[in-house]
Amino acid sequence: EVQLEQSGAEVKKPGESLKISCKGSGYSFINSWIAWVRQMPGKGLEWMGIIYPGDSDTTYSPPFQGQVTISADKSLNTAYLKWSSLKASDTAMYYCASSFGSGDSWYFDLWGRGTLVTVSS
Amino acid sequence: DIVLTQSPGTLSLSPGERGTLSCRASQSVSARYLAWYQQKPGQAPRLLIYGASSRATGIPDRFSGSGSGTDFTLTIGRLEPEDSAVYYCQQYGNSPGITFGPGTKVDIK
Numbered sequence: 549e550v551q552l553e554q555s556g557a558e559v560k561k562p563g564e565s566l567k568i569s570c571k572g573s574g575y576s577f578i579n580s581w582i583a584w585v586r587q588m589p590g591k592g593l594e595w596m597g598i599i600y601p602g603d604s605d606t607t608y609s610p611p612f613q614g615q616v617t618i619s620a621d622k623s624l625n626t627a628y629l630k631w632s633s634l635k636a637s638d639t640a641m642y643y644c645a646s647s648f649g650s651g652d653s654w655y656f657d658l659w660g661r662g663t664l665v666t667v668s669s
Numbered sequence: 670d671i672v673l674t675q676s677p678g679t680l681s682l683s684p685g686e687r688g689t690l691s692c693r694a695s696q697s698v699s700a701r702y703l704a705w706y707q708q709k710p711g712q713a714p715r716l717l718i719y720g721a722s723s724r725a726t727g728i729p730d731r732f733s734g735s736g737s738g739t740d741f742t743l744t745i746g747r748l749e750p751e752d753s754a755v756y757y758c759q760q761y762g763n764s765p766g767i768t769f770g771p772g773t774k775v776d777i778k
Binding site: 583585592593594595598607609610643645649650653654655656657659660661662 | 670702704706708713714715716719720725726755757759761765766767768769770771772
């Protein structure tokens with residue numbers, strides 16, 4: 549089965565670090581782009597950045613540049629989203645999405661179920 | 670950077686009616702690199718349309734996309750109750766890479 553499996557919900561305190569994951573299976577993970585998308589409570593979709601696991605080529609959306617780190621381990625078919633110091637405003641659902649059927653085009657036909665991150669003191 | 674505007678903000682229609690959703694870009698979208706997604710409450714987004722008018726795998730033919738340049742439309746013919754959702758457009762051809770519109774909420778009453 550073609551799928552993206554995301555890590556479980558997290559509850560963290562401001563200032564803590566966090567790394568969430570997105571594991572692909574059933575398709576050529578390393579040859580498809582993986583994007584991270586934020587959805588704050590009751591709000592729309594925001595593109596954070598994108599990585600090509602095959603060579604770790606990464607592009608960040610300007611508002612998220614320097615705020616998060618996107619990485620991938622192609623041997624594990626897994627992409628990651630990392631924060632070094634969380635803020636309350638990072639509270640959101642985070643989705644990973646793959647260009648599974650689109651090749652080099654950055655539209656996404658495969659989505660994970662999302663990881664809910666709650667940051668609260 | 671390209672900005673996407675969607676209208677209306679909310680669309681309330683009855684089953685069987687036709688829904689027309691608009692997505693307008695602040696500058697021309699390269700090569701019609703425009704996609705549409707459907708998101709139901711508590712679910713991840715689902716790809717409906719890519720390349721402005723190509724339906725994704727498994728999407729019913731009552732969903733259709735059209736447009737080019739700065740003006741794009743998602744049409745939902747013969748609305749069904751399960752079409753209640755928020756619909757987002759996304760461009761993937763211009764700097765900074767990817768932009769989502771703010772979404773249109775469709776209520777089927």
